[in-house]
Amino acid sequence: MNHDASATQLRQTIVAAIAATAPDVAPELADLDPDLDLFEEFGLDSMDRLNIMTSLAQSTGVDIPDDRYPHLTTINRLITHLSTPA
Amino acid sequence: MSEQPTAAATASFDYAMPSLGADMDEGSVVEWLVEVGDRVERGQIVARVETEKSDIDIEIWQPGVVDEIIVPTRRVVPVGTPLMRLRSVDQESSATRPPPRRAPVGSREHVPATPLARRLAAERDIALGEIVGSGPGGAVRARDLATQDVAPAGTEPPPPEPAPTRSERMRTAIADRMSRSNRDIPHYRLERTVDLDALQRHLAAVNDDRPVAERIVPAAAFIRAVARAAARHGELNGTWSDGGFHPGTAVNVSVAISLRTGGLVTPTIAEADRLSLDQTMERLRDYTTAARAGTLRSEWMRADSTITVTNLGERGADLVHGLISPPEVALVGFGRVLERPWVVDGRVVPRPLVEITLGADHRATDGAVGSRFLATLARFLEEPDR
Numbered sequence: 001m002n003h004d005a006s007a008t009q010l011r012q013t014i015v016a017a018i019a020a021t022a023p024d025v026a027p028e029l030a031d032l033d034p035d036l037d038l039f040e041e042f043g044l045d046s047m048d049r050l051n052i053m054t055s056l057a058q059s060t061g062v063d064i065p066d067d068r069y070p071h072l073t074t075i076n077r078l079i080t081h082l083s084t085p086a
Numbered sequence: 087m088s089e090q091p092t093a094a095a096t097a098s099f100d101y102a103m104p105s106l107g108a109d110m111d112e113g114s115v116v117e118w119l120v121e122v123g124d125r126v127e128r129g130q131i132v133a134r135v136e137t138e139k140s141d142i143d144i145e146i147w148q149p150g151v152v153d154e155i156i157v158p159t160r161r162v163v164p165v166g167t168p169l170m171r172l173r174s175v176d177q178e179s180s181a182t183r184p185p186p187r188r189a190p191v192g193s194r195e196h197v198p199a200t201p202l203a204r205r206l207a208a209e210r211d212i213a214l215g216e217i218v219g220s221g222p223g224g225a226v227r228a229r230d231l232a233t234q235d236v237a238p239a240g241t242e243p244p245p246p247e248p249a250p251t252r253s254e255r256m257r258t259a260i261a262d263r264m265s266r267s268n269r270d271i272p273h274y275r276l277e278r279t280v281d282l283d284a285l286q287r288h289l290a291a292v293n294d295d296r297p298v299a300e301r302i303v304p305a306a307a308f309i310r311a312v313a314r315a316a317a318r319h320g321e322l323n324g325t326w327s328d329g330g331f332h333p334g335t336a337v338n339v340s341v342a343i344s345l346r347t348g349g350l351v352t353p354t355i356a357e358a359d360r361l362s363l364d365q366t367m368e369r370l371r372d373y374t375t376a377a378r379a380g381t382l383r384s385e386w387m388r389a390d391s392t393i394t395v396t397n398l399g400e401r402g403a404d405l406v407h408g409l410i411s412p413p414e415v416a417l418v419g420f421g422r423v424l425e426r427p428w429v430v431d432g433r434v435v436p437r438p439l440v441e442i443t444l445g446a447d448h449r450a451t452d453g454a455v456g457s458r459f460l461a462t463l464a465r466f467l468e469e470p471d472r
Contacts, residue, residue, distance in 0.1 A: 019225075021375070021378070022346070022378055023225065023378065023379055024345070024346050024347050024378060025346065026225075039401065040401065042346065043346050043401075045374075045399040045400070046303045046304070046305060046399060046400060047303060047305065047370065047371060047374040047375075048374075048378075050298070050301060050303055050371070051371070051374075051375065053298045054298045054299040056298075057297065057298040057299070058298075058299065063298070064298055066290060066293045066294070066301060067290070
């Protein structure tokens, strides 16, 4: 799979994780700017964040250390983290 | 409880509109999940009830066979109104058939759907299960219902109802409750800054070797510490009514969860002082997820909460001076956690600090009690290993 296709798929995985955690913001996720701070934009709290990280760790098999959470605030940053080999 | 136990094996009993929180006076059944003739088991979800705050699945705690549905859907009735009549079943046969664990009956499995889609579907009498959802995980979205709009030939479209929307009704409920609080409760307010360095290290150590799914967020530690402090200072754990204080028989902590769609819900963690940190986290996760998805359960919306915690989270204000939720006598607020200068052993060092506030009912206690409560709470948070 080439890089773009993999990133597209990761984006879909991330959007699905956010939508499952916060169904109320789901309709706004389709055309989301990938560099937007998701937590600021949608008012997601620490519990939402944990649920999203849980979902992503489970669906991708990539560990997301606790101390990385504050950095992983945009779709692009999440894609980078999830596609970088540990 | 909402149903009366009966002695005779063939007696009938009524299942009444439960009280899903101290502020609930009335509600309406949005959807019946049982029909006449259905056998119901203890713990089974029998209906979905709409309150001013959210839709809530309600359970029955006595097995029986449904004889009559008394209240149709969408009719607002006061708490305590009989909703359906059931026939008791003899204990032998109920013992041979274990109840289905919390599973909805028959084909009415839980269909994933957004709260808006759920409401529109109920209003238009559309079965969600028959719609192909375009949302994540096949969830039904409001737009998926658009194609279902055309009424079958010969049927009149229902007349438009100018009833207030859910969020308008929630706003009204909050307005009433908070006006009452502000009018009736003479609040005194205290605050204390707490150093969370030790707690953060403790949680980091706990979380370090755990998969993401089992990690603990600070809010769970806050709630547990409040519950334990409330157990020590029973004067703040209870209710004020009929001119006197009534101590709670347990520490039932209401947790204020704000909804991004507006308003807030306050599910209650029962006997929160007896829970481990993991158990507290599990409840908090369940409640938050359910609150956001609009699937709170009636057992969580208890009318017997004894104290409330409000936590503004990481991006909110530095501290919160909230209003007590009557008939309770105390509200504990947590602001955001910020790195700030703090003096430790004579030296200024950066520390993660949180401003904790206590709003307490001056009819029930005086500042000295509140102050001791905050000191206990601070100690629980500053010495998390103890």
